[in-house]
Amino acid sequence: MLLDIKDISITYGNNPKPTVEHVSLSMNEGDIVSIVGESGSGKTTVIRAVLGLLPGGGKVSEGDIVFNGTSLLSYDVKQWQSLRGSQISMIFQDSGAMINPIRKIGGQYVDYIRLHKECTKQEAWDMACDMLTRMRLPSADNVMNSYPFQLSGGMRQRVGIAMAMTFNPKLLLADEPTSALDVTTQAQIVRQMMELRDEFGTAIIIVTHNIGVAAYMGDKIIVMQHGKVVDSGDRDHILHHSQDPYTRNLMNSVPTLEGLRYV
Numbered sequence: 332m333l334l335d336i337k338d339i340s341i342t343y344g345n346n347p348k349p350t351v352e353h354v355s356l357s358m359n360e361g362d363i364v365s366i367v368g369e370s371g372s373g374k375t376t377v378i379r380a381v382l383g384l385l386p387g388g389g390k391v392s393e394g395d396i397v398f399n400g401t402s403l404l405s406y407d408v409k410q411w412q413s414l415r416g417s418q419i420s421m422i423f424q425d426s427g428a429m430i431n432p433i434r435k436i437g438g439q440y441v442d443y444i445r446l447h448k449e450c451t452k453q454e455a456w457d458m459a460c461d462m463l464t465r466m467r468l469p470s471a472d473n474v475m476n477s478y479p480f481q482l483s484g485g486m487r488q489r490v491g492i493a494m495a496m497t498f499n500p501k502l503l504l505a506d507e508p509t510s511a512l513d514v515t516t517q518a519q520i521v522r523q524m525m526e527l528r529d530e531f532g533t534a535i536i537i538v539t540h541n542i543g544v545a546a547y548m549g550d551k552i553i554v555m556q557h558g559k560v561v562d563s564g565d566r567d568h569i570l571h572h573s574q575d576p577y578t579r580n581l582m583n584s585v586p587t588l589e590g591l592r593y594v
């Protein structure tokens with residue numbers, strides 16, 4: 332098993348009441364799991380916990396997170412740092428948290444690579460261009476020489492995916508990676524993430540409000556509400572056979588595009 336989240340609860344700051352309660356999730360290499368649920372249900376909190384990146388004094392107060400057979404909760408700062416980016420990486424909504432708006436892509440990407448790997452700037456530059464090309468960004472050199480605001484939202488998101496995939500991580504955590512994009516670009520990015528699994532065997536946890544995206548991508552879907560898992564199962568079960576009223580309600584609200592359901 333690649334990732335085993337065992338019955339975790341998460342508290343923030345001095346609040347003794349857990350924000351996330353008794354969440355479990357397990358996945359193998361190459362699995363795609365979608366987490367859906369309303370705003371504030373704790374989706375981001377769960378995936379941030381996997382990377383040891385809980386803000387606001389957040390901590391896992393109960394349970395365990397086991398990655399490749401090792402408990403991550405016993406990791407120190409250095410161990411987290413070497414895990415992040417290389418074994419597990421994250422892509423963010425509109426790549427906001429990853430990309431600095433006032434520096435050119437090239438400089439940031441080169442620094443990012445050299446943080447994880449000893450190499451010259453030229454080697455890092457070439458490696459970055461290679462990844463950008465693989466993520467189907469036209470003229471990688473141009474992208475490298477651009478400021479983030481000079482790229483479209485879809486291009487920025489592809490840069491974010493390219494960076495996250497640089498070291499071929501076993502697990503990719505994607506937090507609302509497409510919600511800032513128009514529907515057509517959203518569909519392209521979704522397909523591209525699916526190809527990562529096929530090409531590199533990357534396991535993916537996709538967090539999304541969009542039940543269409545969740546259903547399209549996930550082998551397994553987890554439905555959260557108020558910090559708890561209210562329903563979970565394989566795609567077909569959740570889509571067509573769930574008895575849970577909250578899930579059924581969500582499924583009935585799958586967004587449509589020009590009269591067609593997105594799923």
Ligand SMILES: Nc1ncnc2c1ncn2[C@@H]1O[C@H](COP(=O)(O)OP(=O)(O)OP(=O)(O)O)[C@@H](O)[C@H]1O
Nearest residue numbers: 343344350369370371372373374375376377386387
């Ligand atoms: N930095 C923080 N400090 C304190 N509490 C927080 C913090 N971040 C999140 N929370 C708490 O965790 C709850 C769940 O937040 P989280 O961001 O995980 O929800 P979400 O499901 O990702 O929502 P959204 O769909 O809006 O992104 C929030 O309602 C809030 O109570």
Ligand SMILES: [Mg+2]
Nearest residue numbers: 374375376506
């Ligand atoms: Mg969130």
